[in-house]
Amino acid sequence: MxxxxxxxxxxxxxxxxxxxxxxxxxxxxxxxxxxxxxxxxxxxxxxxxxxxxxxxxxxxxxxxxxxxxxxxxxxxxxxxxxxxxxxxxxxxxxxxxxxxxxxxxxxxxxxxxxxxxxxxxxxxxxxxxxxxxxxxxxxxxxxxxxxxxxxxxxxxxxxxxxxxxxxxxxxxxxxxxxxxxxxxxxxxxxxxxxxxxxxxxxxxxxxxxxxxxxxxxxxxxxxxxxxxxxxxxxxxxxxxxxxxxxxxxxxxxxxxxxxxxxxxxxxxxxxxxxxxxxxxxxxxxxxxxxxxxxxxxxxxxxxxxxxxxVPERRSTLSAPLDRALIGDEGAALDAAAAVSAGIVQEIAQALGRAVDVPPDLRPLSALPARVEPALVDFTRWMADLRVAPDHGAARDRFVALMHLTDHMTRLMNRAEERPRIAALVDDPVLRRPARALFAAMHRAEPADRMVRLNRLIDARAARYRRSTLLREHAGLLDVPQMLHLTDAMRWLERVSDHAERIAHYREQAQNGLK
Incomplete structure (x- = not known):
């Protein structure tokens, strides 16, 4: 040649x-x-x-x-x-x-x-x-x-x-x-x-x-x-x-x-x-x-x-989503898994402080400014992320992260329902399982523990619903009070369902990191 x-x-x-x-x-x-x-x-x-x-x-x-x-x-x-x-x-x-x-x-x-x-x-x-x-x-x-x-x-x-x-x-x-x-x-x-x-x-x-x-x-x-x-x-x-x-x-x-x-x-x-x-x-x-x-x-x-x-700049929840990583599907999925975990912990911590004794609503008030921009960045990241069709493990992680996006968004919407959170604070029977739930979410408990906790909350909610109806029937509660409490109870059940699914999809999203 x-x-x-x-x-x-x-x-x-x-x-x-x-x-x-x-x-x-x-x-x-x-x-x-x-x-x-x-x-x-x-x-x-x-x-x-x-x-x-x-x-x-x-x-x-x-x-x-x-x-x-x-x-x-x-x-x-x-x-x-x-x-x-x-x-x-x-x-x-x-x-x-x-x-x-x-x-x-x-x-x-x-x-x-x-x-x-x-x-x-x-x-x-x-x-x-x-x-x-x-x-x-x-x-x-x-x-x-x-x-x-x-x-x-x-x-x-x-x-x-x-x-x-x-x-x-x-x-x-x-x-x-x-x-x-x-x-x-x-x-x-x-x-x-x-x-x-x-x-x-x-x-x-x-x-x-x-x-x-x-x-x-x-x-x-x-x-x-x-x-x-x-x-x-x-x-x-x-x-x-x-x-x-x-x-x-x-x-x-x-x-x-x-x-x-x-x-x-x-x-x-x-x-x-x-x-x-x-x-x-x-x-x-x-x-x-x-x-x-x-x-x-x-x-x-x-x-x-x-x-x-290299001093630390003002920390944001979406900081790990570095555009230099988007071309590597594994690194991009790792960054997304880390950000999703941070978002859930932030919401759980704010909710936990809100039902604490005494309640502290400041983290809950700061939540939109911290979490909503991170959710937007996370959604854009997932939209830009490309995974090869034959990369089975990466595809599973991607799908799990998409489910996490949905549940994190719903959880953030629940966190903005202040009247229902206030009802939990006012009722000691509802406050105890709520505090346990938010603490488990903040600790990122394994999915099997979150399943058991969700079942316990559902069982307690069923008993509490019956007792609330009986109290209203006996004249111990008026109708607005009964509706106020049952709304708070349904709110807790739904948040518990989100927490269980988040733990399940978090483990799938982190598969391959260990």
């Missing part, structure tokens, strides 16, 4: 970028649920979190996807920020796997020609194949485009040798190395992909357009430049998003500072492996491992520093 100079070289980069995007998107869809369970389950210690982040990123070939999952977990309160940091350390290690694939398979074996028939078959299966199989086809199509792009880049290097030569780039001095780091940083920011920048560096190194010390310095810049996209995307985002982006940038900056003095060791690395491209990817993986080893023991202190750097 022959290229045509600069145009062919740029076309090869484009093919590689597009292939990488197609491949990683298919991998995310294929492995998203499994990866999420790993991230949620195996982050108890910093070392396990780092290993999980590294393995997950190596599998899905996207540190951005792993970062989004991690931000979603942190925003939903499923993992602490310290745990999220350890995953990010691992993601930086795992993303170096792409360099090994490019160096060991793509460049050395030159699979571009073999990839052409694979691309043809994969494209047909991707278009006409059933759901599930089409994702594997898109993965193979993306991988084929990646290898074809590499072949085009390598074939086109002869046409750009006059444009890029080692003597035209900064030399191997301390100042020159800083300049090369800057070139790598800008290159990654332009390409929006550290993997593509790394592939470009390997191709240029193999063609002799750049030397190994120059390539090594550029790789440090590429490693630093990969944080720029996340940093820019975090502006205006939620606090977990901003903290994660800043922490990732600081970690990569610290890693770059550690790696810079190691550039002098490149001749030793080359002597050990005997191949410049292998030496480059080994250097890339090595300084990321070293950076993680340095940061791991001080993760708690590092997390505290970042939390001080």
């Amino acid at each position: 022959e290229g045509t100079g600069l145009i062919g070289f740029l076309g090869g980069i484009g093919l590689f970028l597009f292939g990488m995007e197609v491949m990683t998107a298919a991998l995310r869809e294929l492995a998203a649920e499994r990866m999420r369970r790993w991230l949620a389950r195996f982050t108890e210690t910093p070392i396990r979190g780092t290993l999980t982040g590294a393995v997950t990123t190596a599998i899905v070939q996207s540190s951005t996807a792993v970062s989004v999952m991690t931000i979603g977990f942190a925003g939903a309160g499923l993992i602490s920020f310290s745990q999220a940091l350890s995953v990010l350390y691992g993601a930086n290690i795992g993303t170096t796997a792409t360099g090994w694939i490019v160096a060991m398979v793509g460049i050395k074996l030159k699979l571009g020609t073999v990839a052409l028939p694979v691309l043809f078959v994969a494209s047909l299966v991707g278009i006409f194949g059933r759901a599930g199989v089409d994702r594997w086809a898109r993965f193979l199509a993306g991988l084929s485009l990646l290898f074809i792009g590499l072949d085009v880049m390598q074939a086109s290097t002869a046409g750009i040798q006059g444009w890029i030569t080692p003597d035209r780039l900064p030399g191997d001095s301390w100042l020159g190395r800083l300049g090369l780091i800057g070139i790598g940083l800008v290159l990654t920011m332009v390409l929006q992909s550290s993997s593509a920048a790394m592939a470009l560096g390997l191709v240029l190194l193999g063609s002799g357009a750049i030397s190994l010390p120059q390539a090594a310095a550029m790789v440090i810049g590429m490693n630093l430049g990969t944080t720029a996209t996340g940093l820019m995307a975090s502006f205006g985002g939620s606090r977990p998003m901003r903290m994660t982006a800043y922490a990732n940038s600081l970690f990569n900056l610290g890693t770059a500072i550690v790696a810079f003095p190691l550039l002098g060791l490149m001749p030793m690395v080359l002597a050990t492996v005997g191949d410049e491209q292998t030496a480059l990817v080994m250097f890339h993986t090595g300084f990321n491992l070293l950076g993680a080893a340095i940061f791991l023991p001080v993760t708690a202190q590092f997390a505290a520093l970042v939390e001080r750097m």
Whole structure:
């Protein structure tokens, strides 16, 4: 396969970028649920979190996807920020796997020609194949485009040798190395992909357009430049998003500072492996491992520093609904589950205070300003959320959250019926089950307990209804008093029904988070 100079070289980069995007998107869809369970389950210690982040990123070939999952977990309160940091350390290690694939398979074996028939078959299966199989086809199509792009880049290097030569780039001095780091940083920011920048560096190194010390310095810049996209995307985002982006940038900056003095060791690395491209990817993986080893023991202190750097803004119930998460169905569902739980707890707390002894109606008065905007944001979020039809578990969670939307809205409407709440406060017989119900809702009791509580309230309400009718018949109550009490009783029964259904759908919505 022959290229045509600069145009062919740029076309090869484009093919590689597009292939990488197609491949990683298919991998995310294929492995998203499994990866999420790993991230949620195996982050108890910093070392396990780092290993999980590294393995997950190596599998899905996207540190951005792993970062989004991690931000979603942190925003939903499923993992602490310290745990999220350890995953990010691992993601930086795992993303170096792409360099090994490019160096060991793509460049050395030159699979571009073999990839052409694979691309043809994969494209047909991707278009006409059933759901599930089409994702594997898109993965193979993306991988084929990646290898074809590499072949085009390598074939086109002869046409750009006059444009890029080692003597035209900064030399191997301390100042020159800083300049090369800057070139790598800008290159990654332009390409929006550290993997593509790394592939470009390997191709240029193999063609002799750049030397190994120059390539090594550029790789440090590429490693630093990969944080720029996340940093820019975090502006205006939620606090977990901003903290994660800043922490990732600081970690990569610290890693770059550690790696810079190691550039002098490149001749030793080359002597050990005997191949410049292998030496480059080994250097890339090595300084990321070293950076993680340095940061791991001080993760708690590092997390505290970042939390001080990113102050808490005025908290809103819908804060976890960060638009950066909407493209990842798992992270978006996690955020929605967290917000729904917060809304229910807010309503339950206000109702509990309203029937307390003595009653405090201030939280109930503040409820519309706190909850109604969050319900609007939640409804819009659910309307924008897209779940793949064949993702059964995600579909079940989505349906459960839609039911939660209905019951939360109804519960909020019930909370605005002040006369019925006042009747509960005035009657000790009704007040006791009401206080028990709201306390259980605020504690987010399991669904089976809420079922039992709902049955107890229904039984007590039936007895109370009979006694109220008897008292009215005996002349102890007038008709308006009887209607006032029976209305309050029906209100409590309906709220109890909502509470039971909310607990049921909450557990379904949180399925997959544990």
